[in-house]
Amino acid sequence: MRALWWIKRDFRLDDNPALQAALASCTYLIPAFFLEPRVYLAPDASAFHLQAQLTALADLQSSLRAIGAELLVIKADLPEGFIGLQQQIAFTHIYSHEETGAGITYQRDIAVARWCKQQNIMWYEFPQSGVIRRLRSRDNRSQIIAKRLLDSEPLPPPTHIPQPDIRHLNASVIPPLDALAPELLDKRIHWPSVQVVSERRAQRTLDSFLQERSLRYRGGISSPNKAFLCGSRLSPHIAWGTVSLRRIFFRLHQRLNELEDEQESGVDNLLAQRWQKSLESFSSRLFWRDHFVQRLESASYMEFSALNPAYEALEYTQEPARLAAWINGETGFPLVDACMRCLQATGFLNFRMRAMVVNFACFGLHIHWRDLQYPLARLFTDYEPGIHFSQVQMQAAIVGINTIRVYSPLKQLMDQDPDCQFIKRWVPELRPYSPEQIACHETMPLPGYALAMVNAEHNIRIMKARISHIRSSEPGQESARQVLLKHGSRLKQKGRKTGGASSITTPAINQIDLFGD
Structure with a gap:
């Protein structure tokens, strides 16, 4: 056969x-x-x-x-x-x-x-993964995930694959990118900064994260500067399947057991506790990954339509120039522009900044979520459709079952890049200016850098009012109930144990940050 x-x-x-x-x-x-x-x-x-x-x-x-x-x-x-x-x-x-x-x-x-x-x-x-095809109800999903990912050991790689002679097919050459699809090349991409995706790199990345970099994961991944090293950097490998989730959980469990042993022995007890908390935070994000991919698996239409149909009536401004300025990092909002230019060059951005740029596009610029999802997908090396389409709608606040959350680019600048190190790296026009001047750019424009293209606070108030109106309406509430029933998490308790891996827990329902981390 x-x-x-x-x-x-x-x-x-x-x-x-x-x-x-x-x-x-x-x-x-x-x-x-x-x-x-x-x-x-x-x-x-x-x-x-x-x-x-x-x-x-x-x-x-x-x-x-x-x-x-x-x-x-x-x-x-x-x-x-x-x-x-x-x-x-x-x-x-x-x-x-x-x-x-x-x-x-x-x-x-x-x-x-x-x-x-x-x-x-x-x-x-x-x-x-923990994504379940033809899932009828999420009620038993945790048990199925535990059986797949936590209660069984990873399969070893084969040592031999029997096959017939296929040399006559002359089909073993892997073409280079520039020969295969030159139309995809973009001069803004800085290839030395783009993460290499392969099975060998995945294993090295997993090793370095568990043994070294994960110590600073908790508290480090929110910063666009620190996340390049403090983040796991496993998301491209998971997205393209160069490492399995089961292998990651298996290694994670081993590492958590090592840290528990260190705590019991009294050696570097505080350090071990800090490390353990970081790895538990990482574990929660792995579970949330499949939670969001499951939405696309169960509702393939969400690439094209709102998961909550009540929000199809939401009004946006149809101005292509806004979308072009946003995707090219030319909006006149320093942190937003820095994030988009970073993506153009590296294919990577941490989750908090990803959430901010989508949220700002929909609330601050009134760009339709459907118009931005493909251009943005093209910028992620770790593009995973299930996460991408789910998160775009979630950050646009059109799912209807989450708290309306609006990211202020100025507040994120002050919290995550107060010295404007990230901004100055990616927006060279702003290098001559002080962090104080950059922070005041919306009201005190800086020569050489684009003016803020909209009154963001005004636009945000308008969009919040539109969303709140739909959310409080009877059709909006009924649609939200249906979305929650079919797509909502069933996890209610923080840190609930799952399966046989005693050190690995599923996340609380309000923990929403996941990939790019």
Whole structure:
């Protein structure tokens, strides 16, 4: 029996359920990755994403060759690519993970499923996270997550993959980004500052975080300056599947046990307690990741429509110039502009700043959340559709079940970048000025830097009034009840223990910060 391991967002050998299931059932297995033009040229795609896949793919290819296997790299949309390959090697089964992606990959998977059924090819999909397909109710979700991620050990990487001779296919070359999609290249990207995504890098990043950098995670991730080092920096690896959540939880549990032993022995007791609190904060964010991805899994329409339909009536200003100024970091609001320029160059920004720029775009600039979600998605190396679409709507305050939260760029500047170190790094026009002058820019413009393009306080008051009106209306309240019933968290107690991992807890319902951390 010949089978394909269809590599999607799981560029790894370690703890890969789809790969292990294929090896347990098939005589021959052929790893295959399809470079799909419809996907990597989609409205939400960018050079950051494609480069992450290409580097992860090259690393995976090296690991496969080390155990005597070859990888097929085929440039073709699907299912057309499967049709051509099936004619050449006559495979009978496909193994892959369950992907919760944007609409374009969702429709692609529907087409692949239809083709497999027509050709009598068996396609098996396996979960690789706590996201549950065809979830009827969230009431039992915690138990399912615990069984998947906490109560079982990670699967070891294979030492051998039996496969037929596929050298005649001449499909092992991984094209460089500039040859594959030159139209995606952006001169603003500073590639040395962009995180490299691969299975080997993921393991090194996890090691350095657990053993060194996580000490300053709690209290450090809110700062756009400190987050580059204090954050886990695992989000791109989780997004592209170069490390599994189960492996992270397993290693996290081991590290927490080490810290408990240190506390019991009395060696550096205060340091161990501080470290433990940081890692528990990180653990909560891992759980919240799947909570938000589950929303897209259960409501695929939210890429195109509000999760709460009452907010479809919310009015925004249709001015393309505002969107362009926001995405290019030219709004005249120093911290907002610095954040957007940082994203343009590095593909990274910590969560608090991500929340602020989306929130400010919707409240301060009156940009429609639907207009900003694709341009913003293109700037994240760690783009995860489920988190992205969920968080855009949440920060736009249109879900209807959370407290209306408005981020003040000035307050965030004073709290998170009081010396304007981050601002001056990314907005060179402001380097000649003092932090005090920069903080007063809205009322006392600075020569050489753009004027604030709107009266933000006025706009925020208007948008809050519009949202509050919908929120207090009968249709708004009824829609909110339905959203809470289907998509709300069931966790009510802070730090509730889950599963067999005694040191790992699920988060309180009001802890909403997650990725970019």
